[in-house]
Amino acid sequence: MEKILTKKSFPLWVKELVSYKIYAPQKNGDLWNFETIKKPESINLDFPNTVLPPKNIIFPQREVLLEFESSNENKLQVKETLPDDDPTIIFGVRPCDAKALTLTDKVFSGDFKDPYYWKRRNSTVLIGLACNIPPSPNCFCLSVGGSPHSKEGLDILMTDLGDKYFVESLSEKGSTLINLAKPLFQQPKAADKKAVEKTQAEAEKKITRQIKDIKKIPSILKNMFDSPLWDEESLSCLRCGICTYLCPTCHCFDINDEVASSSPVKGKRVRTWDTCQFPDFTMHSSGHNPRPDRASRLRQRIFHKFQYFVERYQNYLCTGCGRCISKCPVGIDIIEVLDKVRDYGS
Amino acid sequence: MDHNAYVPKLAKIIEIKEEVGGARPIKTFRAQFQNKNDFSFSCGQCAMLSVFGKGESIFAISSSPLIKDYLQFNILKMGRVTSSLHEMQVGDTIGIRGPYGNGFPLEEWKGKNLIFIGGGIGLAPIWSVLNTALGKKEEYGDLTLIYGARTSKDLVFREELEEIKKKIAVHLSIDVEESDWNEFVGFVPQNVTDKKPSPKNAITVTCGPPIMIKFVIKALEDLGFEDEQIYTTVENKMKCGIGKCGRCNIGSHYVCKDGPVYSWAELKKLPQEY
Numbered sequence: 001m002e003k004i005l006t007k008k009s010f011p012l013w014v015k016e017l018v019s020y021k022i023y024a025p026q027k028n029g030d031l032w033n034f035e036t037i038k039k040p041e042s043i044n045l046d047f048p049n050t051v052l053p054p055k056n057i058i059f060p061q062r063e064v065l066l067e068f069e070s071s072n073e074n075k076l077q078v079k080e081t082l083p084d085d086d087p088t089i090i091f092g093v094r095p096c097d098a099k100a101l102t103l104t105d106k107v108f109s110g111d112f113k114d115p116y117y118w119k120r121r122n123s124t125v126l127i128g129l130a131c132n133i134p135p136s137p138n139c140f141c142l143s144v145g146g147s148p149h150s151k152e153g154l155d156i157l158m159t160d161l162g163d164k165y166f167v168e169s170l171s172e173k174g175s176t177l178i179n180l181a182k183p184l185f186q187q188p189k190a191a192d193k194k195a196v197e198k199t200q201a202e203a204e205k206k207i208t209r210q211i212k213d214i215k216k217i218p219s220i221l222k223n224m225f226d227s228p229l230w231d232e233e234s235l236s237c238l239r240c241g242i243c244t245y246l247c248p249t250c251h252c253f254d255i256n257d258e259v260a261s262s263s264p265v266k267g268k269r270v271r272t273w274d275t276c277q278f279p280d281f282t283m284h285s286s287g288h289n290p291r292p293d294r295a296s297r298l299r300q301r302i303f304h305k306f307q308y309f310v311e312r313y314q315n316y317l318c319t320g321c322g323r324c325i326s327k328c329p330v331g332i333d334i335i336e337v338l339d340k341v342r343d344y345g346s
Numbered sequence: 347m348d349h350n351a352y353v354p355k356l357a358k359i360i361e362i363k364e365e366v367g368g369a370r371p372i373k374t375f376r377a378q379f380q381n382k383n384d385f386s387f388s389c390g391q392c393a394m395l396s397v398f399g400k401g402e403s404i405f406a407i408s409s410s411p412l413i414k415d416y417l418q419f420n421i422l423k424m425g426r427v428t429s430s431l432h433e434m435q436v437g438d439t440i441g442i443r444g445p446y447g448n449g450f451p452l453e454e455w456k457g458k459n460l461i462f463i464g465g466g467i468g469l470a471p472i473w474s475v476l477n478t479a480l481g482k483k484e485e486y487g488d489l490t491l492i493y494g495a496r497t498s499k500d501l502v503f504r505e506e507l508e509e510i511k512k513k514i515a516v517h518l519s520i521d522v523e524e525s526d527w528n529e530f531v532g533f534v535p536q537n538v539t540d541k542k543p544s545p546k547n548a549i550t551v552t553c554g555p556p557i558m559i560k561f562v563i564k565a566l567e568d569l570g571f572e573d574e575q576i577y578t579t580v581e582n583k584m585k586c587g588i589g590k591c592g593r594c595n596i597g598s599h600y601v602c603k604d605g606p607v608y609s610w611a612e613l614k615k616l617p618q619e620y
Contacts, residue, residue, distance in 0.1 A: 065352045065353075066352065066353055068398040068399070070398070070439075076356060076398060076439045078353060078354070078356065078398070078441065080350050080352075080353045082350070107589075107590055108590065110589065111588070111589075111603075112351040112588035112589070112590070114351075114590065115350045116352075225617045251590070251592065252591055252592030252593065253585070253586070253590070253591050253592070254585055254591070255352075255401070255402065255585045255586065255591070256401055257398065257399050257400060257401045259399045262399055265398050265399040266399075267398070267399050269352075271352075274585075274591070274592075274593070276592065276593070281583075281593050282582065282583050282593050282594075283583060284581075284582070284583050285403075285424045285425030285426075285428070285583075286424060288556075290582060290596075290619045290620050291619065296619070300595075303597075304592075304595075307598070308595065308597060308598035309598075311598040312598050
């Protein structure tokens with residue numbers, strides 16, 4: 001379904017969606033992030049990209065998996081704490097971040113479906129906003145199978161056409177939202193479709209950064225496990241973990257018990273984001289560490305994204321959002337690292 | 347919604363046995379599920395144990411799947427969870443989730459001679475598969491156990507070993523001479539070289555410290571064993587046990603799902619990251 005929605009009508013549409021919990025990018029100081037919206041008119045879709053991807057709405061940085069409590073008779077009770085499945089809408093999802101969720105979907109599926117992830121995922125509608133201008137100078141979605149107007153993973157894609165949005169419904173969930181405010185939407189004219197095509201073609205041209213010959217990378221990496229490159233490229237790493245924290249595809253986590261009382265025992269089992277860039281991540285209780293240095297940890301990040309995940313799921317675990325490049329405090333640039341990998345292979 | 351894999355089933359500790367004392371103590375725990383036991387596992391698989399308030403750790407199940415009324419674990423006191431387990435008493439409640447991992451392809455080994463080679467606490471996963479093979483002895487060829495530890499006090503299952511000696515060939519070793527020790531003195535790989543097990547129609551299973559495994563494999567190769575005849579188990583730090591938390595990987599393999607059992611032929615192809 002393709003529709004036109006004027007920018008004037010946009011808040012009226014949002015008003016019709018009040019039964020949903022709504023997230024949209026909000027500016028706080030200089031930083032944009034997804035926050036819950038109370039007033040429809042406060043949604044401003046004129047934003048670069050959010051600092052954090054919307055990943056944390058589906059897979060929160062901290063979530064309680066279960067609660068345990070021992071009563072006085074020493075009888076222990078365990079209660080699973082699944083999240084609410086309140087119908088939720090996220091406005092303004094960038095195509096790279098939507099595609100990222102299709103990748104984490106693979107991780108949280110399989111033999112052991114993750115009920116926490118899927119409860120939120122299934123109750124959330126993703127409304128994307130095409131990138132007419134790359135939100136970051138480090139965008140490289142075109143290199144990893146995405147595009148500034150990719151529909152992958154989205155329920156609706158909106159393209160800004162000046163005073164109106166071109167709105168494409170991509171799923172039943174999406175159509176339901178449009179149908180809630182049918183009279184606000186108009187049929188697109190031939191000129192609108194042409195304008196969208198033109199905008200999209202121009203948007204692609206504006207993306208300057210790329211990973212050349214990316215298809216060769218997975219097989220080159222296979223022979224580079226023991227390369228000195230990992231030492232050289234990781235020398236400046238501060239092991240702050242920001243590259244993985246901000247990454248829309250990074251999904252590694254830790255599980256720990258938080259204790260309110262130790263006798264009788266009462267507490268929560270909590271899942272939190274974790275990162276392969278921390279030394280503790282892989283350290284055995286004996287002190288032995290299979291990835292004991294920065295080199296092996298940078299190698300893990302690159303291999304996981306461009307070799308292991310490709311082998312397991314036939315996708316790169318990267319959608320080219322460029323956050324890890326823009327926010328690395330010491331300028332480790334995944335594109336430059338992969339350039340060197342490619343040079344190694346030629 | 348499918349079963350929530352993160353929620354453990356509650357179990358009671360029904361038996362605790364002190365196997366090894368000293369600075370690196372090992373205890374054997376037997377635990378029974380509070381409710382109906384639908385925990386079905388195969389030899390070599392692992393279980394995630396919970397001490398509520400302390401956290402979770404993953405362990406090899408050392409009892410045989412032929413035993414239905416309890417699960418057995420051999421636990422070396424090391425970190426937070428294992429230290430708490432060592433303080434627990436019979437009747438205390440723990441959580442168990444699993445089973446996780448691939449297990450030994452015991453079905454494929456029917457008719458073959460099985461040689462088990464263990465060091466220290468590495469006897470735990472071997473114990474499950476050894477006892478299962480013993481329980482169906484007629485289906486396998488000769489069974490042999492080569493097992494060693496630092497000192498005679500560090501050997502686990504000492505009483506049970508005496509029993510098993512009546513049924514199969516058992517070759518024990520300790521690293522340094524002791525006055526009343528009549529068996530081999532030296533490291534486990536040296537004992538393997540000394541006993542010269544035949545590779546003919548044989549499968550070996552070796553579990554123990556990584557350095558021991560490395561030299562056992564070398565000793566076996568020198569005796570003419572092919573890579574496909576050598577099996578071992580790998581361990582890495584784990585949190586979820588279900589291939590999601592991202593830390594136990596060796597290359598694209600998750601040890602918790604794709605391991606912990608590997609043939610040397612398979613393990614050789616993976617990066618040395620364990």
